[in-house]
Amino acid sequence: MKEKHYIGVDIGGTATKIGLTNHAHELLDHRSIPTDPDRGPAALIDDIASAVTxxxxxxPAAIGVGCPGPLSPSRGIVFSSPNLNGWENIPLQELMQTRIGVPACIENDANVAALGQYAALPLEEKSDLVLLTLGTGIGSGTIINGQIFHGHHETGSEWGHCIVQPNGRACPCGQHGCLEQYSSATAMTIIAREEIEKGGDTSLTSGATAEMIVNAARDKDPIASSVLNSACLYLAIAIINIQHAINPKYVFLGGGVSGAGEFLLEGVVEHVRAQRWSAHDDHPIIRLAPLANTAGIVGAATLAQQHAGA
Ligand SMILES: [Zn+2]
Structure with a gap:
């Protein structure tokens, strides 16, 4: 009998990644195609079908698709997405199944990335985890008992929008003081620019990217150090709240800002140590996410495998 294979698709605003895995979640092949969302979903699905062939x-036995939300995994519909211009109420699961001819499932992109990180762990290390992806915003996914946690409205685990500062910075979501307004790459560049415009001591210019801020912080630039320290502090507050809400074994940090690597991790761990409770030794292990660019496709293929009951 031939080994069963699974397809994982990770739709992003610019590029769509497609991967082929086996039952052990090993990535056998993968490629990237332009998303070009303005063409509409049918054209993209045609390109995905060609790549799969x-x-x-x-x-393949099944196909799993990670997509920016909001979306409903149970109904298979993408409601709308700021990253996929013009996509409104798209029955993506049905379109995929019809075009490719195998069972399909869809899921929020951050959730499949978290499942991908889980799949990458050695068997003896697999346990409940939360992934925070630090990029333009902060995406997050929670894995409990090997499964994606959704919640009643299927929008659970939006840790990027947990409030870490009362009456804090305005977030496009409508709240104030959300984590992603302090610790995402975008937030770091905005806060740095505000500090530079106040005339503080720095080598940075107002167009500094998050990567430039991190590099300057390594060189002990005062504004860069302050911006990065504050990003780490707010992440630490969120992680302590995650500890009390979920009590995972791991909190993984992934996404663009996690390119700052150990330097970022040390800052976060230091703030967590300084603020966490002493009532019980139930603290999560905080690590950089083991998979960098392939978490989405591995997670989507793993989800397809779970749905196929294999
Ligand atoms: Zn928010």
Whole structure:
């Protein structure tokens, strides 16, 4: 009997990644195609179908798709997405199944990335985890008992919008003081620019990217150090709240800002140590996410495998 293969698709605003895995979640092949969302979903699904035909020598058993939300995994519909201009109430699951001819499932992109990180852990280390992806915003996914946690409205685990500062910075979501307004790459560049415009002591210019801020912080630039320290502090507050809400074994940090690597991790861990409770030794292990660019496709393929009951 031929080994079963699974397809994982990670739709992003610019590029769509497609991967082929086996039952052990090993990535056998992967490629990237332009998303070009303005063409509409049908054209993208055609391109995905062509890529699947080229990658898989036999028909895959199932296909899983990670997509920016909001969306409903249970109904298979993408409601709308700021990253996929013009996509409104798209029955993505049905469109995929019809075009590719295998069972399909859809899921929020951050959730499949979290499942991908879980799949990458050695068997003896697999346990409940939360992934925070630090990029333009802060995405997050929670894995409990090997499954994505959704909650009643299927919008659970939005840790980027947990409030870490009462009456804090305005967030496009309508709240004030959300984590992503302090610790995302975008937030760091905005806060740095505000400090530079106040005339503080720095080598940074007002167009500094998050990467430039991190590099300057390594060189002990005062504004860069302050911005990064504040991002780490707010992440630490969120992680302590995650500890009390979920009590995961791991909190993984992924996404663009996590390119700051150990330097970022040390800052976060230091603030967590300084503020966490002493009532019980139930603190999560905080690590950089083991998979960098392939978490989405591995997670989507893992989800497809779970739905196929394999
Ligand atoms: Zn928010």
């Amino acid at each position: 080229r990658m898989a020598s036999n028909t």
